[in-house]
Amino acid sequence: MNILLRVRNLSIKFQTKKGIIEAVRDVNFDVLEGETLGVVGESGCGKSITNMAIMGLLAENAIITADELVFNGKDLLKISDKEWQQIRGKEIGMIFQDPMSSLNPCYTVEQQLEEVLDIHEPELSKEEKSKRVLDLLYNVGIPAPKDRLKAYPHELSGGMSQRIMIAMAIACNPKLLIADEPTTALDVTVQQQIIDLIESLKDKFNMSVIFVSHDLSVVKDITDRIQVMYAGEIIETGLTDLVIKSPKHPYTKGLLDSIPSFQTTKNKELFSISGIVPDLNQRPKGCQFYARCFNKQDDCNIVTPKIANIDDRDVRCIHTL
Amino acid sequence: MSTQIIEEKITFKTQAKEFWEHFSENKGAVVGLGLVLSFVVLALLAPLISPHGASEVFPGMLRLPPIWADGGTTQFLLGTDDLGRDVLSRLIWGAQISLFVGVSIVVISTVTGTLLGLMAGYFGGKVDTVIMRMIDILMAYPSILLAIIVVSVIGPGLTNAIIAVALVNIPSFTRLVRANVLEIKERQFVMAAQTFGAGPWRIMIKEILPNCMATLIVQTTLGLSEGILSTAALGFLGLGVQPPTPEWGIMLSDARPYIQSSPWLVTFPGLCILAVVLGLNLFGDGLRDALDPKLKR
Amino acid sequence: MRKFLKEKILQLIPTLVGISLLSFIVIRLVPGDPVMLMLGERGADPQVYMEMKKNLGLDKPMLEQYAIYMKNAVQGDFGRSLVSKRPVTKEFFDRFPATLELGICAMIFAILIGIPAGVYAATNRNSMPDYLLMGTSLIGYSMPIFWWGLILIIIFSVNLGITPVSGRLDVLFDVPTVTGMLLIDSLNPKVIEMDGLGPFVSALRHLILPTIAMGTIPLAVVARMTRSSVLEVLRAPYIQTAKAKGQSHTKVIWKHAFRNALIPIVTVIGLLFGSIITGAILTETIFSWPGIGKWLVASIHARDYPVIQGGILFIAIMVITINFLVDIIYTYANPKLR
Numbered sequence: 015m016n017i018l019l020r021v022r023n024l025s026i027k028f029q030t031k032k033g034i035i036e037a038v039r040d041v042n043f044d045v046l047e048g049e050t051l052g053v054v055g056e057s058g059c060g061k062s063i064t065n066m067a068i069m070g071l072l073a074e075n076a077i078i079t080a081d082e083l084v085f086n087g088k089d090l091l092k093i094s095d096k097e098w099q100q101i102r103g104k105e106i107g108m109i110f111q112d113p114m115s116s117l118n119p120c121y122t123v124e125q126q127l128e129e130v131l132d133i134h135e136p137e138l139s140k141e142e143k144s145k146r147v148l149d150l151l152y153n154v155g156i157p158a159p160k161d162r163l164k165a166y167p168h169e170l171s172g173g174m175s176q177r178i179m180i181a182m183a184i185a186c187n188p189k190l191l192i193a194d195e196p197t198t199a200l201d202v203t204v205q206q207q208i209i210d211l212i213e214s215l216k217d218k219f220n221m222s223v224i225f226v227s228h229d230l231s232v233v234k235d236i237t238d239r240i241q242v243m244y245a246g247e248i249i250e251t252g253l254t255d256l257v258i259k260s261p262k263h264p265y266t267k268g269l270l271d272s273i274p275s276f277q278t279t280k281n282k283e284l285f286s287i288s289g290i291v292p293d294l295n296q297r298p299k300g301c302q303f304y305a306r307c308f309n310k311q312d313d314c315n316i317v318t319p320k321i322a323n324i325d326d327r328d329v330r331c332i333h334t335l
Numbered sequence: 336m337s338t339q340i341i342e343e344k345i346t347f348k349t350q351a352k353e354f355w356e357h358f359s360e361n362k363g364a365v366v367g368l369g370l371v372l373s374f375v376v377l378a379l380l381a382p383l384i385s386p387h388g389a390s391e392v393f394p395g396m397l398r399l400p401p402i403w404a405d406g407g408t409t410q411f412l413l414g415t416d417d418l419g420r421d422v423l424s425r426l427i428w429g430a431q432i433s434l435f436v437g438v439s440i441v442v443i444s445t446v447t448g449t450l451l452g453l454m455a456g457y458f459g460g461k462v463d464t465v466i467m468r469m470i471d472i473l474m475a476y477p478s479i480l481l482a483i484i485v486v487s488v489i490g491p492g493l494t495n496a497i498i499a500v501a502l503v504n505i506p507s508f509t510r511l512v513r514a515n516v517l518e519i520k521e522r523q524f525v526m527a528a529q530t531f532g533a534g535p536w537r538i539m540i541k542e543i544l545p546n547c548m549a550t551l552i553v554q555t556t557l558g559l560s561e562g563i564l565s566t567a568a569l570g571f572l573g574l575g576v577q578p579p580t581p582e583w584g585i586m587l588s589d590a591r592p593y594i595q596s597s598p599w600l601v602t603f604p605g606l607c608i609l610a611v612v613l614g615l616n617l618f619g620d621g622l623r624d625a626l627d628p629k630l631k632r
Numbered sequence: 633m634r635k636f637l638k639e640k641i642l643q644l645i646p647t648l649v650g651i652s653l654l655s656f657i658v659i660r661l662v663p664g665d666p667v668m669l670m671l672g673e674r675g676a677d678p679q680v681y682m683e684m685k686k687n688l689g690l691d692k693p694m695l696e697q698y699a700i701y702m703k704n705a706v707q708g709d710f711g712r713s714l715v716s717k718r719p720v721t722k723e724f725f726d727r728f729p730a731t732l733e734l735g736i737c738a739m740i741f742a743i744l745i746g747i748p749a750g751v752y753a754a755t756n757r758n759s760m761p762d763y764l765l766m767g768t769s770l771i772g773y774s775m776p777i778f779w780w781g782l783i784l785i786i787i788f789s790v791n792l793g794i795t796p797v798s799g800r801l802d803v804l805f806d807v808p809t810v811t812g813m814l815l816i817d818s819l820n821p822k823v824i825e826m827d828g829l830g831p832f833v834s835a836l837r838h839l840i841l842p843t844i845a846m847g848t849i850p851l852a853v854v855a856r857m858t859r860s861s862v863l864e865v866l867r868a869p870y871i872q873t874a875k876a877k878g879q880s881h882t883k884v885i886w887k888h889a890f891r892n893a894l895i896p897i898v899t900v901i902g903l904l905f906g907s908i909i910t911g912a913i914l915t916e917t918i919f920s921w922p923g924i925g926k927w928l929v930a931s932i933h934a935r936d937y938p939v940i941q942g943g944i945l946f947i948a949i950m951v952i953t954i955n956f957l958v959d960i961i962y963t964y965a966n967p968k969l970r
Binding site for chain 3 (some may be wrong): 099100101104110117118119121179182192210
């Protein structure tokens with residue numbers, strides 16, 4: 015399969031009053047055509063920032079460096095603002111965490127959907143646009159789409175809003191869909207619906223998907239490969255089934271153990287990884303996970319681990335499980 | 336590895352230090368503070384600093400220009416007015432008048448406005464409706480107009496001007512405090528105090544009021560600047576402080592006929608008003624930014 | 633929506649009653665005999681005194697007086713000016729267009745400059761232009777209007793001689809009153825036939841300085857409000873979404889951010905009308921602009937109580953009406969409230 019997105023040695027720093035903070039470093043990954051890549055990690059691990067860098071949506075004080083950041087043959091490090099505008103919404107679509115506040119409260123569903131078409135397919139006639147909008151609504155599973163056209167965002171439920179967001183993101187058949195914690199703000203009952211919707215749309219429109227979540231249980235079913243991030247670094251990458259069955263990095267194991275399931279007996283304590291994420295202002299020496307690792311050895315806080323390929327896995331750990 | 340939580344004693348000193356750190360980041364606010372302090376010092380030291388008396392007339396020395404112009408002398412650094420009085424002295428004494436009037440206005444409107452706001456917000460119901468209706472009526476009048484009305488009823492003069500402008504400023508305090516009270520009233524610690532049997536006045540003053548302090552202090556500063564502007568406006572219209580009191584607004588109005596021949600008579604009093612009001616606004620803005628964590632960034 | 637309107641109007645009534653009461657009470661609160669106050673020296677004559685007392689209805693009980701006052705007020709009868717002897721209402725409406733014209737020009741000035749300035753400052757936050765703009769507006773907002781007007785006169789009329797010092801129109805022009813607003817009336821074909829665009833230009837020249845003087849504070853307020861409102865909106869997630877759609881920078885600002893930022897800005901603009909009236913009183917005095925502000929001040933000095941009473945009421949009604957309209961526009965503009 016072809017490589018759609020190629021990221022090599024990506025580093026994202028922020029210029030702040032307290033100096034330069036390196037939020038993300040030494041990030042290398044590929045996204046293949048037609049695959050779903052899951053990106054998992056705690057809040058602040060850099061998973062969202064990495065995606066924003068791929069969309070060129072980081073703040074002004076962000077400093078992005080990479081050896082390669084190539085999407086569909088285009089070098090994203092060198093393109094102009096105008097070229098970015100052509101990629102966003104058309105070749106890469108993105109949906110965000112809180113759909114209720116991600117829709118502009120002043121405009122109707124119809125207006126917001128038509129906007130995407132106006133930007134990227136301005137040659138469409140009014141009738142063609144209306145038809146496309148209705149098709150989109152139908153595709154994302156909105157019942158009675160005609161009735162929803164004139165609705166305002168505050169009249170929609172969480173699940174409905176997210177469907178609209180998805181509709182906007184896929185309106186122009188993008189090659190890549192980035193879903194940044196799309197189900198986190200939704201009710202549990204609705205979560206699965208949205209996940210299923212993304213999966214079916216991926217097949218229907220032949221897209222690649224980057225699915226970001228802090229919750230492993232959400233991504234394990236729909237992703238082909240999984241990538242675990244911690245403190246701005248990728249610490250484990252591999253096929254989803256394999257990673258879940260036999261995690262090689264202690265952090266990944268910790269994440270898996272933290273998922274409460276219906277199988278655990280009532281009196282068992284809920285497992286959680288003790289400690290907190292390191293202060294990015296003052297990164298510790300050696301492995302960033304050292305302080306919280308149950309498998310730490312003496313050399314772990316001295317040697318800075320690099321990503322190494324072990325069997326079917328890329329792991330950043332010198333004492334893998 | 337065990338995690339220890341180190342408790343930092345949050346004393347007043349640390350709070351004050353933190354406040355000053357945030358505050359001094361804002362250069363404008365520091366400048367404002369400087370201006371305000373200079374004004375206060377000038378006002379308080381007027382009897383010592385002023386070269387001449389405010390109403391001291393120097394016959395034959397009418398409308399002399401400032402020292403840097405032709406005909407200026409060191410005796411009257413900023414020139415003299417149409418009656419032969421030293422402009423600089425009058426400006427300095429004017430600072431004292433403005434300070435006195437401004438503070439009086441603010442004290443009256445803050446205390447009254449806060450009380451009304453506390454009552455309206457805490458008691459709610461009929462008390463709230465009555466108070467807010469009165470406030471609505473007061474707010475229907477643009478500030479100067481209301482002040483003018485009051486003055487036209489009770490007559491011009493210093494005390495009356497203070498009452499009039501204070502009245503005008505009460506609504507903003509009332510609304511602010513009421514809004515704060517409504518929000519705070521629902522919080523846990525208020526309900527807790529109620530369950531302990533604390534009476535309404537005790538709750539209002541000991542529990543709720545301290546939480547409004549931040550917004551109150553900011554509003555007081557801004558109220559002071561508005562008070563000074565309104566007083567000057569009344570003085571200018573001849574409806575407030577009366578001559579020969581050296582109030583900046585009156586000085587402006589006296590200078591009007593000489594706008595062509597002696598423009599400095601118009602410039603200086605206005606610059607004083609501008610400097611003080613600007614300083615207060617800068618300072619108030621800085622205070623607001625430093626005191627309210629929500630508004631940071 | 634209709635229900636909302638009804639509610640709002642009902643809320644207005646107690647306020648209106650309160651204001652009418654206030655105006656009614658004003659004269660009666662003034663220390664001294666109101667009849668003597670109204671008559672001045674002529675009150676020495678007992679016959680004139682009794683007649684005036686009857687005229688003013690002061691021989692009747694308070695409540696009845698108030699009823700008569702209200703009855704007259706509703707019909708538009710507010711008595712006659714002691715100075716000009718003409719009906720207060722007529723005096724008011726003769727002068728109102730002048731204030732209206734000036735007020736509208738000042739608001740347009742404030743909005744046309746203030747909003748773009750505020751948006752620019754917000755989108756270029758913490759840059760030099762931002763600091764300059766906000767610094768200038770802070771100064772504008774801290775200046776006493778009456779002083780600023782005088783300074784403008786000193787610079788532009790006295791020293792540079794490019795603008796007139798007072799009045800609305802050059803004396804040699806005669807423009808028949810249709811709307812009372814010179815910018816409109818001077819474009820009357822008959823006027824153009826006689827004097828060309830002379831009157832129009834003259835009216836414009838006379839308007840410049842008063843407009844700037846009166847519009848500076850609203851300008852400062854609008855600019856600051858716009859800046860903070862836009863900054864707040866720019867932090868919203870839906871701005872992110874708009875960018876992710878590939879929308880251009882300009883459209884993101886104006887179509888998405890500004891549209892949402894508009895709501896509080898409109899509210900502020902509505903509230904500014906109150907300060908326009910305040911400004912009118914002071915500005916008209918300085919520029920000898922023949923509007924209701926100058927008239928009111930003169931009447932206060934002259935103790936012309938019928939005028940004071942009526943003038944106060946009119947102005948308060950205007951402010952309330954504007955606030956009411958702003959409320960409606962605000963509700964209409966915000967889809968969540970509809």
